[in-house]
Amino acid sequence: MVVGDIATGTDVLVIGAGPGGYVAAIRAGQLDLDVTIVEKDAYGGTCLNYGCIPSKALISATDVAHNAANAEDMGIHADPAVDMQGMVAWKDGVVNQLTGGVEKLMKANGVNLMQGTAEFAGENTVRVAHGGEGQGSESIEFDSCIIATGSRPFQIPGFEFDGEHVLSSRDALALDEIPEKLVVVGAGYIGMELSTVFAKLGTEVTIVEMLDDALPGYEPDVARVVKKKAEELGIEFHFGEAAKEWRKEADGMTVVTENKDGETSEFKADKTLVAVGRQPVSDTLNLEAVGLEPDEKGFLQTDDQCRTDVGHIYAIGDVAGEPMLAHKASKEGHVAAEVIAGEPSTLDYQAIPAAVFTDPEIGTVGMTQDEAKDAGFEPAVGKFPFMASGRALSTGHSDGFVRVVADEESGFILGGQIVGAEASELIAELALAIEMGATIEDLTATIHTHPTLAEAVMEAAANARGEAIHTLNR
Amino acid sequence: MVFEFKLPDVGEGLTEAEIVSWLVSEGDTVTEDMPVAEAETDKAVVEIPSPVNGTVREILAEAGEMVPVGNVIITFNVEGEDEPPVEAETETEEAEAEEPVEAEKAASNGESSAKGGRVFAAPSARRLARELGVDITTVVGSGPSGRVTDQDVRTAAEGGDDGAQAAEPEPEVESEPAPETTESTAGGSQAVSMQKVDREKTLAAPATRTLAKELDVDLNAVPEVEKREGQSFVTPEAVREYAEAQTAAKEADVAAIAETSKEDERVPYRGIRRTIGKQMERSKYTAPHVTHHDEIDVTDLVAMRADLKEEAESRGVKLSYMPFVMKAIVAGLKEFPYMNSMLDEEAEEIVLKKDYNIGVAVATDAGLMVPVVKGVDQKGMLQVSQEMNDLVEKARDRSIARSDMQGGTFTITNFGAIGGEYATPIINFPEVAILGLGAIKEKPRVVDGDVVPRHIMTISLSIDHRIIDGAVAAQFANTVKNYLENPALLLLE
Numbered sequence: 001m002v003v004g005d006i007a008t009g010t011d012v013l014v015i016g017a018g019p020g021g022y023v024a025a026i027r028a029g030q031l032d033l034d035v036t037i038v039e040k041d042a043y044g045g046t047c048l049n050y051g052c053i054p055s056k057a058l059i060s061a062t063d064v065a066h067n068a069a070n071a072e073d074m075g076i077h078a079d080p081a082v083d084m085q086g087m088v089a090w091k092d093g094v095v096n097q098l099t100g101g102v103e104k105l106m107k108a109n110g111v112n113l114m115q116g117t118a119e120f121a122g123e124n125t126v127r128v129a130h131g132g133e134g135q136g137s138e139s140i141e142f143d144s145c146i147i148a149t150g151s152r153p154f155q156i157p158g159f160e161f162d163g164e165h166v167l168s169s170r171d172a173l174a175l176d177e178i179p180e181k182l183v184v185v186g187a188g189y190i191g192m193e194l195s196t197v198f199a200k201l202g203t204e205v206t207i208v209e210m211l212d213d214a215l216p217g218y219e220p221d222v223a224r225v226v227k228k229k230a231e232e233l234g235i236e237f238h239f240g241e242a243a244k245e246w247r248k249e250a251d252g253m254t255v256v257t258e259n260k261d262g263e264t265s266e267f268k269a270d271k272t273l274v275a276v277g278r279q280p281v282s283d284t285l286n287l288e289a290v291g292l293e294p295d296e297k298g299f300l301q302t303d304d305q306c307r308t309d310v311g312h313i314y315a316i317g318d319v320a321g322e323p324m325l326a327h328k329a330s331k332e333g334h335v336a337a338e339v340i341a342g343e344p345s346t347l348d349y350q351a352i353p354a355a356v357f358t359d360p361e362i363g364t365v366g367m368t369q370d371e372a373k374d375a376g377f378e379p380a381v382g383k384f385p386f387m388a389s390g391r392a393l394s395t396g397h398s399d400g401f402v403r404v405v406a407d408e409e410s411g412f413i414l415g416g417q418i419v420g421a422e423a424s425e426l427i428a429e430l431a432l433a434i435e436m437g438a439t440i441e442d443l444t445a446t447i448h449t450h451p452t453l454a455e456a457v458m459e460a461a462a463n464a465r466g467e468a469i470h471t472l473n474r
Numbered sequence: 475m476v477f478e479f480k481l482p483d484v485g486e487g488l489t490e491a492e493i494v495s496w497l498v499s500e501g502d503t504v505t506e507d508m509p510v511a512e513a514e515t516d517k518a519v520v521e522i523p524s525p526v527n528g529t530v531r532e533i534l535a536e537a538g539e540m541v542p543v544g545n546v547i548i549t550f551n552v553e554g555e556d557e558p559p560v561e562a563e564t565e566t567e568e569a570e571a572e573e574p575v576e577a578e579k580a581a582s583n584g585e586s587s588a589k590g591g592r593v594f595a596a597p598s599a600r601r602l603a604r605e606l607g608v609d610i611t612t613v614v615g616s617g618p619s620g621r622v623t624d625q626d627v628r629t630a631a632e633g634g635d636d637g638a639q640a641a642e643p644e645p646e647v648e649s650e651p652a653p654e655t656t657e658s659t660a661g662g663s664q665a666v667s668m669q670k671v672d673r674e675k676t677l678a679a680p681a682t683r684t685l686a687k688e689l690d691v692d693l694n695a696v697p698e699v700e701k702r703e704g705q706s707f708v709t710p711e712a713v714r715e716y717a718e719a720q721t722a723a724k725e726a727d728v729a730a731i732a733e734t735s736k737e738d739e740r741v742p743y744r745g746i747r748r749t750i751g752k753q754m755e756r757s758k759y760t761a762p763h764v765t766h767h768d769e770i771d772v773t774d775l776v777a778m779r780a781d782l783k784e785e786a787e788s789r790g791v792k793l794s795y796m797p798f799v800m801k802a803i804v805a806g807l808k809e810f811p812y813m814n815s816m817l818d819e820e821a822e823e824i825v826l827k828k829d830y831n832i833g834v835a836v837a838t839d840a841g842l843m844v845p846v847v848k849g850v851d852q853k854g855m856l857q858v859s860q861e862m863n864d865l866v867e868k869a870r871d872r873s874i875a876r877s878d879m880q881g882g883t884f885t886i887t888n889f890g891a892i893g894g895e896y897a898t899p900i901i902n903f904p905e906v907a908i909l910g911l912g913a914i915k916e917k918p919r920v921v922d923g924d925v926v927p928r929h930i931m932t933i934s935l936s937i938d939h940r941i942i943d944g945a946v947a948a949q950f951a952n953t954v955k956n957y958l959e960n961p962a963l964l965l966l967e
Binding site for chain 2: 439441
């Protein structure tokens, strides 16, 4: 601490104003705690500024263009022109509206906002360095602290982000012109989502992936639907190849990859998007000052009340471990704030849903059939293909299926996997079913609106009982 | 027809009561309203009357047992057809009737209810469990397929830990003992691990046989020391060693079962004792206590009371010092209204009480009770005295009504009646002050330059320092002191 510096006191200090941090700050404010939040970049964090929201905005916009251009089956002939700058400006408008809203909400709940980079100076003190020369720094003393610093994209050696040739997902979402040729390193969900966006805008996309398949972490039959559609969009996959180096060319770049036998391949591109995952931001906090040590991956270990090993310090969101999902961060923010306020809150959710905004979308929640078996259940599984859904056919998007996994004996819903149009929305029904302890019978007996895609969830549940009407039973 | 009688709600929202004693036995004839049992709530002992005419069929709770409200404690045979049992409280009939079936069903699902770390219950039920301090993974659900409902959580929280027990696997009580050893795992003592043998014939000296008889040892079970003529031979030492090992093993078993020393007596922390304890704990750890001590020269009061005592007695009232003190306190409370207040923590408001209801702490056999004399400001000295005497008497024989112990605004505790100069009284929460009185003793004091004997009463005034500042406490004490040192002033009150 600077001599003569009088620290500002606060009940709760939140470091990072992403979907975890701002929710924690607002909730703590609602609970009459004095809250200070420190953000080094932009309110809303990665999710609102560089992740979920801008990517989904672009996905929606490109879908409009792509669907219009590919609706001959429906008797529509159109050739939409995409003004990339206009599209990005619209996306920025969406982002600004949301981040402005977050700022207003925090203020309305009495949260003290502070711009700067926080690092610990002691067990109850952080030092906030304000951005820019001569902006100075100040100390904040807190009773409790919530670390919500999130994550940043992984870099791979030789592919340092330069914003021009080697792009992070954040850079890719800010491009103001459509690249002709794009190499995407990584076939995980970020790589797949952005590949789909650019392929639909007419970019020639090549994906190189070290592993043997796209979307690792998802069941093969789920991943297959997405991969097949990606190939139809013209995306080229090269599995078992690791990005090794790149060369600048007169008209772009050449990316060199290497397979496990040491054989190399070369790909020409305008730009390369590196989407190989994200790493937690825990290295900028001077954690030693509070006696905290992240694990070897950089995550802070927390208990089911988001407490770290140091009792008055909490960690939430990406920095507190997988899965790195905004809604998980928000939930943790809620819990941490309530725990600090003395409420009996805890992370006792049964499952965290996840969505991938590829074409078609993927929505998953809870256990797969194999996971249910491993957990000691005898799984009853029901499936319903969107090919058999009237609504799916009437939208022209009938790829994919709904799968419901339940416990044979009790009928409890244990999990679900949906791949298909609106899967990200449909999965919410199964998440609710799991949290409520609903059974297959409950899902089957609930009247679903016709004609909707949600009927597929009901039909899949009925199929698990061998009572499906619109499909052959297993 | 069998009539099932459930423990009724014996007082404001109580959830359980201790059955102190049964006043009837099985087979006794009872009439409606005839007391059948005494139950101790957290305030007093109440009699539980029979709801019907009939005979006692079965007593289902033992004296000394804590019973949750709503449990059947006794059944009666009453006139009428031999129909299924009727119950005293019909509103829970349906739920009760379903219980065995559901419980059974749930028990069979019990294992799966926490499989894979999962609890089949709505988030609202899970939160309720956290609020009530219930480990939901141990609750067996009564909902569809064993889903845990809000009611299941509430039942578990109200001490009905049936759920918890049902969910846990039965401890294995019948483990096959290894036939060849007497090893006792219960005690873990080093002496108990000794090979047991079981022979047909054992050689031993006659003295050894006698010793074995004395020590109640089966010679055929004692490990052999050597072979003689092909037979096992044992020595007195071997017998003794075996006997010691046996004893040690038994002791270890007993110790493991008893776990506590035989010398200690364990008394249940219940009823009035527990209520007092909780109340004290809450007061002490909620209100920051500060105690102000002083002494009062009550020489004149002693003289005045001696004068008035006879007159009072002729009117049938035993006049103690307490009514004077109570009147002096009321005078002080009127001058310092914050002393007669309580803190409404939720509303963040200090409530200045307009009643002057003075509690008097009374030590009873069952523990501390505080009868309250209401409206002391509006009553004469004799009336206050009479009412206080009556209430104290009722508290002592525990016939006092709950309402007579409620509504106090300030409390006096008279520790001097038993002994001691000063004490640290704990405030009768949520009141904000309590005045402790020491004994009145003759002590040498200096008056006008001369050492003379004076009657001195010590006082200890504890205040809730959140509400009352030390200066106010001292000023209040000074007022009380002024009235008691000049008791004629009380005439003006």
